[in-house]
Amino acid sequence: MAAHKLILLPSDPDCAVVRADRLATELQAIGLIGPPRKLHNDIYFPVGEHFLQLIIFLGCSPMIELQPPSDPVTLAADSANGKFCHVFLSSSETLRFRSDPHTPVPRCPACRTPQADWQSRLQAWRDDPVHSDWHCRQCGATGDITGLSFRKTAGFGRSFVEIRGIYPSEAVPAETLLNTLKSLTHGDWSTLYIKE
Secondary structure, three states: OOOEEEEEEEOOOOOOOOOHHHHHHHHHHOOOEOOOEEEOOEEEEEEOOOHHHHEEEOOOOOOOOOOOOOOHHHHHHHHHHOOOOEEEEEEEEEEEEEEOOOOOOOEOOOOOOEOOOHHHHHHHHHHOOOOOEEEOOOOOOEEEHHHOEOOOOEEEEEEEEEEEOOOOOOEEEOHHHHHHHHHHHOOOEEEEEEEO
């Protein structure tokens, strides 16, 4: 099953990778995450003591579950479905594309025209990252596919803070969290809301 996720990633896709262990150290220091726990062949982090100050939930009374289930079978199923808030950290030297299956057609950053051929351009990039260019038929702008505007439903990166159990636009990262991440990359971080 797919889980709703709030993903934080460097705004600049060319940003150098931040190793997951370094992310973990910094995020534990500010209380976003607790100590790591094993989940099959992976590691996840339960929410830390300051999670609710670092992730700001919007609306009057959002329904969020912060405690992971104690039963291993339920824990695995609930993690895959995003039934409770917990964090996965990942990093890769290779640039990755993360998206929601229902990502709307991205727009040209110059004239805002929808770029209908984006999926074929994305496939060309996946086949050979050298072929990452696009051309807007409306205004003539050209650029790298990483520069298209996906409106918080997709993005390119090498370092990801993935918070499961958060529905689209239900929460935003607090300034303290963004500043901590910014100190690691010397650049801004963006948010994505996806289900994968």
